[in-house]
Amino acid sequence: MPELPDLVYIEKRLKNDLAGRKIERVEVKQPIVIRVMLKQSFEEALSSERIEAVKRHGPFLKINFSSLQMIIHFMLSGRFQLQEPGTKRIGNICFTLYLDNGLALHYGDNKKMGRVYLIEENRYEQIPGYNEQGVDILSRDFTLERFVKLIEKKRSQVRVFIMDQRSLSAIGNAYADEILFAAGIHPKTLCSQLFKSDIERLYNTIKEVIAWGITEVAKAAEPVEVKVRSHLKVRNRKGLACIICGTTIRRAGVLGYDAFFCPRCQPNYLEHFINWK
Ligand SMILES: [Zn+2]
Missing domain, CATH: 3.20.190.10 (MutM-like, N-terminal)
Incomplete structure (x- = not known):
């Protein structure tokens, strides 16, 4: 898409x-x-x-x-x-x-x-979903304050939250993976597990990664029917080495969607918690 x-x-x-x-x-x-x-x-x-x-x-x-x-x-x-x-x-x-x-x-x-x-x-x-779109992440309304309000009471996994178009409009599968990779957050992390500093980093990363995507797609200057994906760092790279640390990129199912992530750059807080018990 x-x-x-x-x-x-x-x-x-x-x-x-x-x-x-x-x-x-x-x-x-x-x-x-x-x-x-x-x-x-x-x-x-x-x-x-x-x-x-x-x-x-x-x-x-x-x-x-x-x-x-x-x-x-x-x-x-x-x-x-x-x-x-x-x-x-x-x-x-x-x-x-x-x-x-x-x-x-x-x-x-x-x-x-x-x-x-x-x-x-x-x-x-x-039109189904048209009037139910959340804050446009390219608009001035997408402020840190607004983001904190949206995420603070959510019980879902972070990846599910950032892809929920009734909250944020609009992040798809590819950029959800890129954002979480850049922010160093495991896709199955729960919103409630994020510290204030994580939330602030996630907010800034959403803006940076989407701006980077816009620049890369414009730079490629392909005809409109071509999906430009060659700049992506983690999406669809299962089995390949992470470009930051060399660890093998993994794929996991998150609520029915494929998520790609680096297990070292994006540690799973939940697993750490269980291992310590
Ligand atoms: Zn890595």
Whole structure:
């Protein structure tokens, strides 16, 4: 899934390339991802519409038209491609918007788990999870004070907490692992086990790691359909040596999700506690 740094990049690229463009033709191949909250069909509603703006809201991307909005929740495998004539298109295309400058905007999704909503302006309540997003971690509202308030009464594991979009919007699997690695916190640590200094370090690390991700994705300057992951230090590196200490990276299940971590850089407080008994 595109994570926050990817979405920041996609938002910027699409904003530059799509704003002001008119849709000449709409083609739907896999309607399963589409949810139309209007009287017209997807094709009817979008034909001849002009794109006014592209914006991000947590893990969602919004494309604004004159009186309509398209809201995209990419989930695990959804992605956009802005295809120039004569170049290769991505696979598993669900729909395509053909634009007046000759470009085609494809939405592809091999798992068909993403959702693309078409709504009347600002009818966000029709989109599951949209209005329930927590504090945007790239906004000014994401302060240490706010973070402390959010985490202090939580009983969950830290990784589960930082990925809970009703608290923090929005950290996915890859950056959750990178954040905990950089902060030296084991993914199964409970929020209640963190000292004040850990919480402050975790807060600063979230900001630093996401800013680093945004810089790396921008530096790679790939087309929007490419998932840039080569800069990651711990995610999907099971069995490889930790770049800090050389210990073998492990994978563990945390509430049904795979977490990657270095057992030496990220010691398990809980195990220490049990060993001492
Ligand atoms: Zn290590």
